[in-house]
Amino acid sequence: MKILLIQKKKLKKFNKDKLREECGIFGISNHKDASKLVALGLHALQHRGQEGCGIVSFDGKNYHSEKRQGLVGDHFTDPETLKKLSGDFAIGHNRYSTTGETSLRNIQPFFADLHMGGLSIAHNGNLTNALLLRENLVKDGAIFRTTSDTETIVQLIAKSKRGKFVDKLIDTLFQIQGGFSLVLMTNKKLVGVRDPFGIRPLVIGKLKNSYILASETCALDIVGASFIREVANGEIVIIENEELISVKPFPKQKPRPCVFEFIYFARPDSLINNKCAYEYRKNLGAQLALETDLDADLVVPVPDSGVPASLGYAEQAKKKFELGLIRNHYVGRTFIQPTQNIRSLGVKLKLNSTKTIVNNKNIILIDDSLVRGTTCHKIVKMLYENGAKEVHVRIACPEIKFPDFYGVDMPTKEELLAYKKNNLEMCDYIKAKSLKFLSLDGLYKALIGSKRNSNYPQFSDHYFTGDYPIEPSDNLKGLKIKQLSLLSSKSNS
Secondary structure: OOOEEEOHHHHHHHHOOOOEEOEEEEEEOOOOOHHHHHHHHHHHOHHHOOOEEEEEEEOOOOEEEEEEEOOHHHOOOOHHHHHOOOOOEEEEEEEOOOOOOOOHHHOOOEEEEEOOEEEEEEEEEEEOOHHHHHHHHHHOOOOOOOOOOHHHHHHHHHHOOOOOHHHHHHHHHOOOOEEEEEEEEEOOOEEEEEOOOOOOOOEEEEEOOEEEEEOOOHHHHHOOOEEEEEOOOOOEEEEEOOEEEEEOOOOOOOOOOEHHHHHHHOOOOOEEOOEEHHHHHHHHHHHHHHHHOOOOOEEEEOOOOOHHHHHHHHHHHOOEEOOOEEEOOOOOOOEEEOOOOOOOHHHHHHEEEOHHHHOOOEEEEEEOOOOOOHHHHHHHHHHHHOOOOEEEEEEOOOOOOOOOOOOEEOOOHHHOHHHHOOHHHHHHHHOOOEEEEOOHHHHHHHHHOOOOOOOOOOOEOHHHHOOOOOOOHHHHOOOOOOOOOOOOOOOOO
16 A cells, blocks of 8 residues: 655645634743743644744843744753743744744744844734835845745844834834734843734733743733733833833724634633633624524534634524534644545544434534635535534634735635625535524624624634725735745755
């Protein structure tokens, strides 16, 4: 029998039927075990990025950097690795690649020697004018080592003529556009930044005399830190000498956080607006039941992301909840495929049905979102093959019709199922008995208890509406991420 090794990129292609956050970031000040706590924080944020991880520490004199491709647990549980990261200040980063290819040189945090001293930076999000800025910087003589938009931020800080670091940073922030949160470390400061609309998340925690900046509160929980508050939209927080100072350089405006933090991205136990993400997702499921209830035997989630919405749906509709699908959490980065003609292996590596549960049942299958529809098609097929009488698909968010430009790795507009097909065509594609989505008004009612403000939406909901809070400048100019560097992406430097 011919044995084929299927590499990570093929599994990644399968996983791309889900939206993916770009990155998770974590920083801590004034703690003797700084790098160890950063490693723990990155463990908690692993769901936000799995392609690479890195930590940079500062011991008062020198910076220390360790970066690896792969998972945090594969690298930063080694005592010898952590021993190299000495110092009381440290920042860390988990990466998904949306801007810049997957390679070691693009793994953050980045470090640079500037006139003012050392600078390290970790970035979650995406700049919508990075290519325009990069083009101008290169013309002015800037030398880029990576293909990441994060390096553009470093170059702008270095180029600024302002005297103080905070002023250099503000100068830079007024030039960049997009959805972003940043954690920066200098010789004296730990700094956090959130974009003017608050699209990408960032929270503040405290552990005794140490301040912590992180993408989500679950990263605070794992190190035993107290949650203080979210960084406000457009806010800079500066931590120096055990004190936190807030600077708000942008004109005041209402926040528009990414709606998918509530629907999918944030870990269920993380707090958003002082409520666990899990609760929001149950509310979405309950609202979905109010809008689309039907007669069926079972409510079955697509695990794991569809579980909270399914519970909410089942409670509201007073229907039986069952785990009709079981997720395999131990799929490695490389696996063995015994034959080429097993077309459904990709999904079966991740999911399998509980045959005796679904057999001869009318099923309401619930998922958080529908992107390409390829995975949903395979799941529906699997349930029918295992004896389900009817499979009705219900999605706990509206139809995704538009791409993201703020740090979410997702297909092009043409690849989105809802962009190119109407409801009946989508239903036929996934081979379900019926298909319904949560309404846009229902989404807002479930999350905030009120209607969408059409003049100024409460969320960045462009996935459904095409209403982008920030103009995607690079995209409008027709610029593409192409051969930004002549150095091969396979190079290990």
